[in-house]
Amino acid sequence: MLDVVSTESRVSAGSAERPVASSRAIATMAFATGAVVANIYYVQPLAETLAQAFHSSTGEIGLLITVLQLGYAVGLATLVPLGDLVERRRLLIVLLTGCAVGLSFMASAPNLAVIASAAVLVGLTSVAVQVIVPFAAHLAGEGRQGQVVGTVMSGLLIGILLSRTVSGLLAGLIGWRWVFGIAALVTLAVAVVLWRELPMHPPTARMGYPALLRSVLRLIRVEPELRYRMLIGALSFAAFSAFWSTSGFLLARPPYHWNEIQIGLFALLGAAGAMAAKFAGKLADAGHTRWSTIGFALLSTASFLPLWIGGHSVVALGIGVVLLDLGVQGLQITNQSVIYALRADARSRLNTAYMTTYFLGGTLGSGLASALYAWFGWAGVCLLGASFPVLVALLWLGEQVRGRRRGRVLAGSY
Numbered sequence: 001m002l003d004v005v006s007t008e009s010r011v012s013a014g015s016a017e018r019p020v021a022s023s024r025a026i027a028t029m030a031f032a033t034g035a036v037v038a039n040i041y042y043v044q045p046l047a048e049t050l051a052q053a054f055h056s057s058t059g060e061i062g063l064l065i066t067v068l069q070l071g072y073a074v075g076l077a078t079l080v081p082l083g084d085l086v087e088r089r090r091l092l093i094v095l096l097t098g099c100a101v102g103l104s105f106m107a108s109a110p111n112l113a114v115i116a117s118a119a120v121l122v123g124l125t126s127v128a129v130q131v132i133v134p135f136a137a138h139l140a141g142e143g144r145q146g147q148v149v150g151t152v153m154s155g156l157l158i159g160i161l162l163s164r165t166v167s168g169l170l171a172g173l174i175g176w177r178w179v180f181g182i183a184a185l186v187t188l189a190v191a192v193v194l195w196r197e198l199p200m201h202p203p204t205a206r207m208g209y210p211a212l213l214r215s216v217l218r219l220i221r222v223e224p225e226l227r228y229r230m231l232i233g234a235l236s237f238a239a240f241s242a243f244w245s246t247s248g249f250l251l252a253r254p255p256y257h258w259n260e261i262q263i264g265l266f267a268l269l270g271a272a273g274a275m276a277a278k279f280a281g282k283l284a285d286a287g288h289t290r291w292s293t294i295g296f297a298l299l300s301t302a303s304f305l306p307l308w309i310g311g312h313s314v315v316a317l318g319i320g321v322v323l324l325d326l327g328v329q330g331l332q333i334t335n336q337s338v339i340y341a342l343r344a345d346a347r348s349r350l351n352t353a354y355m356t357t358y359f360l361g362g363t364l365g366s367g368l369a370s371a372l373y374a375w376f377g378w379a380g381v382c383l384l385g386a387s388f389p390v391l392v393a394l395l396w397l398g399e400q401v402r403g404r405r406r407g408r409v410l411a412g413s414y
Contacts, residue, residue, distance in 0.1 A: 025199075028198070032132055032193065037160055037163075038162065040122065043064065045164045060112060064116050066367045071122070079095065085212050096128050102120075106118040153281075161268060225339070235392045239389050280332075296328075301327075301386055302323060303321075305320070369384055
């Protein structure tokens with residue numbers, strides 16, 4: 001096996017002149033990540049609509065949401081590492097074209113089996129966003145990685161949030177099939193924009209594809225901070241997914257009885273997460289990631305009290321959404337700022353390891369929440385969601401205790 005730490009043949013980050021991204025390029029990346037990541041969230045506010053359209057149960061629609069996220073996780077593990085091995089701009093075009101095809105099949109699906117199969121393809125190829133994010137980190141100037149990643153991630157977060165609003169509005173006005181049809185056209189347009197605006201980016205690794213995948217596992221083994229951040233990210237996104245994958249059922253049923261448009265507009269409250277992204281990026285650049293980790297974890301935990309009360313109070317529900325998105329997205333930017341600083345030549349593979357576990361955590365949260373909602377209602381979902389950031393806080397505390405015992409707590413490392 002090739003040693004990714006010492007003997008891997010690669011292009012050193014300092015061995016060649018590295019282009020620094022312009023403000024226009026960063027804005028383009030932010031727009032692209034938002035437009036593409038939306039593809040895996042359009043389905044969430046349509047849960048009740050799809051259940052009626054295909055005469056399916058809550059559990060079956062929950063499974064559709066889960067397999068879409070699972071497809072995304074598989075793409076993270078198998079496709080994102082190619083960002084270190086092949087020219088990134090060409091890779092993005094291939095992925096986005098495949099995503100547009102999958103969305104077209106979702107728009108025309110005659111039954112639940114077809115739409116679920118197409119959803120897997122959409123999830124698999126939407127990992128294009130996770131090729132863009134480390135690309136942005138590579139193009140950032142010295143001392144600006146946290147801010148640049150925060151800016152691009154703000155676009156991604158806005159895309160996640162607006163996806164629910166756009167989905168609800170379009171479904172309510174012209175039908176749910178148009179949601180996926182228009183998304184296919186937007187995805188193709190993004191491919192054209194990226195091809196025109198982004199610079200060519202030569203590979204940073206020279207090895208075969210199997211060796212590339214093995215090197216991801218080796219990075220996990222030799223980088224303890226990566227393992228730590230992977231676990232935190234997975235738990236954090238599990239909490240996020242537990243809420244958003246079931247909120248459509250809550251809002252469509254008593255006591256709310258909301259339609260698709262109302263559900264979609266409600267999702268705009270989550271825009272607070274975009275503010276947390278830039279703030280967390282600045283904290284990371286200043287070396288405060290250790291304390292921002294516990295701060296955002298506690299904020300996520302606290303959010304589930306108003307979310308639980310929100311089962312019967314829209315004001316409380318709105319407060320809970322804002323707190324949850326601030327906490328989860330703040331943790332995300334903190335984690336990514338740390339891992340991208342570990343190895344400049346292996347950022348796509350570092351991102352692969354981190355984001356694969358991140359979305360596996362989201363898949364776990366969605367799956368468990370759908371089951372608990374059917375069995376125990378909204379209270380069960382909130383109890384499950386709160387347990388995840390509590391585990392993050394306990395994990396953080398354990399790291400501090402171990403660090404003090406070793407006599408070397410490294411500021412900014414955890």
